[in-house]
Amino acid sequence: MVTRADVLAAVIDxxxxxxxxxxEAEALTDEVLxxxxxxxLPASGASHxxxxxxxxxxxxxxxxRTLLQITRERYDQQVAVVDADVARLAIDTYEVSHALTFSEEQRRVLERLLSAGHGVDRSSAWPDRARPR
Known part of the structure:
Protein backbone atom coordinates (compact mmCIF):
# COMPACT_ATOMS: atom_id res chain seq x y z
CA MET A 1 0.00 0.00 0.00
CA VAL A 2 1.17 3.50 -0.80
CA THR A 3 -0.35 6.88 -0.18
CA ARG A 4 -0.75 9.59 -2.75
CA ALA A 5 2.00 11.44 -0.84
CA ASP A 6 4.33 8.45 -1.43
CA VAL A 7 3.60 8.52 -5.16
CA LEU A 8 4.03 12.30 -5.27
CA ALA A 9 7.46 12.01 -3.61
CA ALA A 10 8.47 9.22 -6.03
CA VAL A 11 7.37 11.30 -9.02
CA ILE A 12 9.41 14.27 -7.82
CA ASP A 13 12.45 12.03 -7.19
CA GLU A 24 3.18 20.12 -12.22
CA ALA A 25 4.12 17.51 -9.63
CA GLU A 26 0.44 17.01 -8.77
CA ALA A 27 -0.51 16.65 -12.47
CA LEU A 28 2.27 14.09 -13.07
CA THR A 29 1.18 12.18 -9.97
CA ASP A 30 -2.40 12.10 -11.25
CA GLU A 31 -1.15 10.62 -14.53
CA VAL A 32 0.90 7.95 -12.78
CA LEU A 33 -2.09 6.97 -10.66
CA LEU A 41 -8.47 1.87 -1.52
CA PRO A 42 -11.35 3.09 0.65
CA ALA A 43 -10.54 6.01 2.94
CA SER A 44 -9.00 5.00 6.25
CA GLY A 45 -6.87 6.59 8.92
CA ALA A 46 -5.73 10.19 9.12
CA SER A 47 -7.77 11.86 6.41
CA HIS A 48 -6.85 15.35 7.61
CA ARG A 65 -8.37 -12.72 -2.10
CA THR A 66 -6.54 -16.00 -2.73
CA LEU A 67 -5.19 -16.12 0.83
CA LEU A 68 -8.66 -15.50 2.25
CA GLN A 69 -10.15 -18.22 0.07
CA ILE A 70 -7.48 -20.73 1.10
CA THR A 71 -7.91 -19.79 4.75
CA ARG A 72 -11.67 -20.32 4.56
CA GLU A 73 -11.27 -23.66 2.76
CA ARG A 74 -8.74 -25.02 5.26
CA TYR A 75 -10.45 -23.80 8.40
CA ASP A 76 -11.26 -26.67 10.77
CA GLN A 77 -9.82 -29.30 8.40
CA GLN A 78 -7.56 -30.74 11.13
CA VAL A 79 -4.42 -29.76 9.21
CA ALA A 80 -1.05 -30.04 11.01
CA VAL A 81 -2.47 -30.91 14.43
CA VAL A 82 0.12 -31.33 17.17
CA ASP A 83 -0.65 -33.16 20.42
CA ALA A 84 -1.15 -30.70 23.33
CA ASP A 85 1.78 -32.15 25.35
CA VAL A 86 4.08 -31.96 22.31
CA ALA A 87 2.97 -28.37 21.67
CA ARG A 88 3.78 -27.34 25.26
CA LEU A 89 7.16 -29.07 25.05
CA ALA A 90 7.95 -27.29 21.77
CA ILE A 91 6.99 -23.91 23.24
CA ASP A 92 9.06 -24.55 26.39
CA THR A 93 12.04 -25.63 24.29
CA TYR A 94 11.78 -22.53 22.11
CA GLU A 95 11.67 -20.27 25.17
CA VAL A 96 14.76 -21.89 26.69
CA SER A 97 16.76 -21.98 23.46
CA HIS A 98 15.97 -18.33 22.69
CA ALA A 99 16.21 -17.05 26.29
CA LEU A 100 12.75 -15.50 26.35
CA THR A 101 9.42 -15.96 28.07
CA PHE A 102 6.03 -15.88 26.39
CA SER A 103 3.11 -14.34 28.26
CA GLU A 104 0.24 -16.64 29.19
CA GLU A 105 -1.85 -15.14 26.39
CA GLN A 106 0.93 -15.78 23.87
CA ARG A 107 1.25 -19.37 25.07
CA ARG A 108 -2.51 -19.88 24.64
CA VAL A 109 -2.31 -18.51 21.09
CA LEU A 110 0.63 -20.77 20.23
CA GLU A 111 -1.07 -23.81 21.73
CA ARG A 112 -4.23 -23.07 19.73
CA LEU A 113 -2.24 -22.59 16.51
CA LEU A 114 -0.48 -25.90 17.03
CA SER A 115 -3.53 -27.95 18.00
CA ALA A 116 -6.67 -26.42 16.44
CA GLY A 117 -6.09 -27.91 12.98
CA HIS A 118 -7.17 -24.86 11.00
CA GLY A 119 -4.12 -24.76 8.70
CA VAL A 120 -4.23 -20.99 9.01
CA ASP A 121 -5.62 -19.20 12.03
CA ARG A 122 -7.55 -15.97 11.88
CA SER A 123 -6.49 -14.76 15.30
CA SER A 124 -5.55 -11.15 16.00
CA ALA A 125 -1.98 -9.96 16.47
CA TRP A 126 -0.31 -10.71 19.75
CA PRO A 127 -0.93 -7.92 22.27
CA ASP A 128 2.59 -7.84 23.59
CA ARG A 129 6.05 -9.11 22.72
CA ALA A 130 7.77 -12.03 24.37
CA ARG A 131 9.90 -10.80 27.22
CA PRO A 132 13.62 -11.65 27.25
CA ARG A 133 14.73 -13.41 30.40
Missing part, protein backbone atom coordinates in the same frame (compact mmCIF):
# COMPACT_ATOMS: atom_id res chain seq x y z
CA UNK A 14 12.09 10.45 -10.65
CA UNK A 15 12.36 13.78 -12.48
CA UNK A 16 16.11 14.37 -12.91
CA UNK A 17 15.62 17.86 -14.36
CA UNK A 18 13.33 18.87 -11.53
CA UNK A 19 9.75 20.02 -11.54
CA UNK A 20 8.65 23.59 -12.09
CA UNK A 21 6.10 23.75 -9.29
CA UNK A 22 3.76 21.77 -7.10
CA UNK A 23 0.98 21.95 -9.71
CA UNK A 34 -4.46 7.02 -13.63
CA UNK A 35 -2.32 4.97 -16.05
CA UNK A 36 -0.31 2.84 -13.64
CA UNK A 37 -1.41 -0.31 -11.85
CA UNK A 38 -2.81 1.69 -8.93
CA UNK A 39 -6.13 0.73 -7.36
CA UNK A 40 -7.55 3.28 -4.93
CA UNK A 49 -3.40 14.93 6.06
CA UNK A 50 -2.91 16.12 2.50
CA UNK A 51 -2.46 13.40 -0.13
CA UNK A 52 -3.68 10.70 2.25
CA UNK A 53 -5.52 8.65 -0.40
CA UNK A 54 -4.26 5.07 -0.32
CA UNK A 55 -3.46 2.81 -3.29
CA UNK A 56 -2.41 -0.75 -3.96
CA UNK A 57 -2.20 -2.87 -7.10
CA UNK A 58 -4.60 -5.44 -8.54
CA UNK A 59 -2.04 -8.24 -8.10
CA UNK A 60 -1.82 -7.50 -4.35
CA UNK A 61 -5.63 -7.47 -4.08
CA UNK A 62 -5.80 -10.80 -5.95
CA UNK A 63 -3.15 -12.32 -3.65
CA UNK A 64 -5.19 -11.21 -0.62
Missing amino acids: ACPDGIEDLA QYGPAVR LSNSDRYTSEDILQAE
Whole structure:
Protein backbone atom coordinates (compact mmCIF):
# COMPACT_ATOMS: atom_id res chain seq x y z
CA MET A 1 0.00 0.00 0.00
CA VAL A 2 1.17 3.50 -0.80
CA THR A 3 -0.35 6.88 -0.18
CA ARG A 4 -0.75 9.59 -2.75
CA ALA A 5 2.00 11.44 -0.84
CA ASP A 6 4.33 8.45 -1.43
CA VAL A 7 3.60 8.52 -5.16
CA LEU A 8 4.03 12.30 -5.27
CA ALA A 9 7.46 12.01 -3.61
CA ALA A 10 8.47 9.22 -6.03
CA VAL A 11 7.37 11.30 -9.02
CA ILE A 12 9.41 14.27 -7.82
CA ASP A 13 12.45 12.03 -7.19
CA ALA A 14 12.09 10.45 -10.65
CA CYS A 15 12.36 13.78 -12.48
CA PRO A 16 16.11 14.37 -12.91
CA ASP A 17 15.62 17.86 -14.36
CA GLY A 18 13.33 18.87 -11.53
CA ILE A 19 9.75 20.02 -11.54
CA GLU A 20 8.65 23.59 -12.09
CA ASP A 21 6.10 23.75 -9.29
CA LEU A 22 3.76 21.77 -7.10
CA ALA A 23 0.98 21.95 -9.71
CA GLU A 24 3.18 20.12 -12.22
CA ALA A 25 4.12 17.51 -9.63
CA GLU A 26 0.44 17.01 -8.77
CA ALA A 27 -0.51 16.65 -12.47
CA LEU A 28 2.27 14.09 -13.07
CA THR A 29 1.18 12.18 -9.97
CA ASP A 30 -2.40 12.10 -11.25
CA GLU A 31 -1.15 10.62 -14.53
CA VAL A 32 0.90 7.95 -12.78
CA LEU A 33 -2.09 6.97 -10.66
CA GLN A 34 -4.46 7.02 -13.63
CA TYR A 35 -2.32 4.97 -16.05
CA GLY A 36 -0.31 2.84 -13.64
CA PRO A 37 -1.41 -0.31 -11.85
CA ALA A 38 -2.81 1.69 -8.93
CA VAL A 39 -6.13 0.73 -7.36
CA ARG A 40 -7.55 3.28 -4.93
CA LEU A 41 -8.47 1.87 -1.52
CA PRO A 42 -11.35 3.09 0.65
CA ALA A 43 -10.54 6.01 2.94
CA SER A 44 -9.00 5.00 6.25
CA GLY A 45 -6.87 6.59 8.92
CA ALA A 46 -5.73 10.19 9.12
CA SER A 47 -7.77 11.86 6.41
CA HIS A 48 -6.85 15.35 7.61
CA LEU A 49 -3.40 14.93 6.06
CA SER A 50 -2.91 16.12 2.50
CA ASN A 51 -2.46 13.40 -0.13
CA SER A 52 -3.68 10.70 2.25
CA ASP A 53 -5.52 8.65 -0.40
CA ARG A 54 -4.26 5.07 -0.32
CA TYR A 55 -3.46 2.81 -3.29
CA THR A 56 -2.41 -0.75 -3.96
CA SER A 57 -2.20 -2.87 -7.10
CA GLU A 58 -4.60 -5.44 -8.54
CA ASP A 59 -2.04 -8.24 -8.10
CA ILE A 60 -1.82 -7.50 -4.35
CA LEU A 61 -5.63 -7.47 -4.08
CA GLN A 62 -5.80 -10.80 -5.95
CA ALA A 63 -3.15 -12.32 -3.65
CA GLU A 64 -5.19 -11.21 -0.62
CA ARG A 65 -8.37 -12.72 -2.10
CA THR A 66 -6.54 -16.00 -2.73
CA LEU A 67 -5.19 -16.12 0.83
CA LEU A 68 -8.66 -15.50 2.25
CA GLN A 69 -10.15 -18.22 0.07
CA ILE A 70 -7.48 -20.73 1.10
CA THR A 71 -7.91 -19.79 4.75
CA ARG A 72 -11.67 -20.32 4.56
CA GLU A 73 -11.27 -23.66 2.76
CA ARG A 74 -8.74 -25.02 5.26
CA TYR A 75 -10.45 -23.80 8.40
CA ASP A 76 -11.26 -26.67 10.77
CA GLN A 77 -9.82 -29.30 8.40
CA GLN A 78 -7.56 -30.74 11.13
CA VAL A 79 -4.42 -29.76 9.21
CA ALA A 80 -1.05 -30.04 11.01
CA VAL A 81 -2.47 -30.91 14.43
CA VAL A 82 0.12 -31.33 17.17
CA ASP A 83 -0.65 -33.16 20.42
CA ALA A 84 -1.15 -30.70 23.33
CA ASP A 85 1.78 -32.15 25.35
CA VAL A 86 4.08 -31.96 22.31
CA ALA A 87 2.97 -28.37 21.67
CA ARG A 88 3.78 -27.34 25.26
CA LEU A 89 7.16 -29.07 25.05
CA ALA A 90 7.95 -27.29 21.77
CA ILE A 91 6.99 -23.91 23.24
CA ASP A 92 9.06 -24.55 26.39
CA THR A 93 12.04 -25.63 24.29
CA TYR A 94 11.78 -22.53 22.11
CA GLU A 95 11.67 -20.27 25.17
CA VAL A 96 14.76 -21.89 26.69
CA SER A 97 16.76 -21.98 23.46
CA HIS A 98 15.97 -18.33 22.69
CA ALA A 99 16.21 -17.05 26.29
CA LEU A 100 12.75 -15.50 26.35
CA THR A 101 9.42 -15.96 28.07
CA PHE A 102 6.03 -15.88 26.39
CA SER A 103 3.11 -14.34 28.26
CA GLU A 104 0.24 -16.64 29.19
CA GLU A 105 -1.85 -15.14 26.39
CA GLN A 106 0.93 -15.78 23.87
CA ARG A 107 1.25 -19.37 25.07
CA ARG A 108 -2.51 -19.88 24.64
CA VAL A 109 -2.31 -18.51 21.09
CA LEU A 110 0.63 -20.77 20.23
CA GLU A 111 -1.07 -23.81 21.73
CA ARG A 112 -4.23 -23.07 19.73
CA LEU A 113 -2.24 -22.59 16.51
CA LEU A 114 -0.48 -25.90 17.03
CA SER A 115 -3.53 -27.95 18.00
CA ALA A 116 -6.67 -26.42 16.44
CA GLY A 117 -6.09 -27.91 12.98
CA HIS A 118 -7.17 -24.86 11.00
CA GLY A 119 -4.12 -24.76 8.70
CA VAL A 120 -4.23 -20.99 9.01
CA ASP A 121 -5.62 -19.20 12.03
CA ARG A 122 -7.55 -15.97 11.88
CA SER A 123 -6.49 -14.76 15.30
CA SER A 124 -5.55 -11.15 16.00
CA ALA A 125 -1.98 -9.96 16.47
CA TRP A 126 -0.31 -10.71 19.75
CA PRO A 127 -0.93 -7.92 22.27
CA ASP A 128 2.59 -7.84 23.59
CA ARG A 129 6.05 -9.11 22.72
CA ALA A 130 7.77 -12.03 24.37
CA ARG A 131 9.90 -10.80 27.22
CA PRO A 132 13.62 -11.65 27.25
CA ARG A 133 14.73 -13.41 30.40
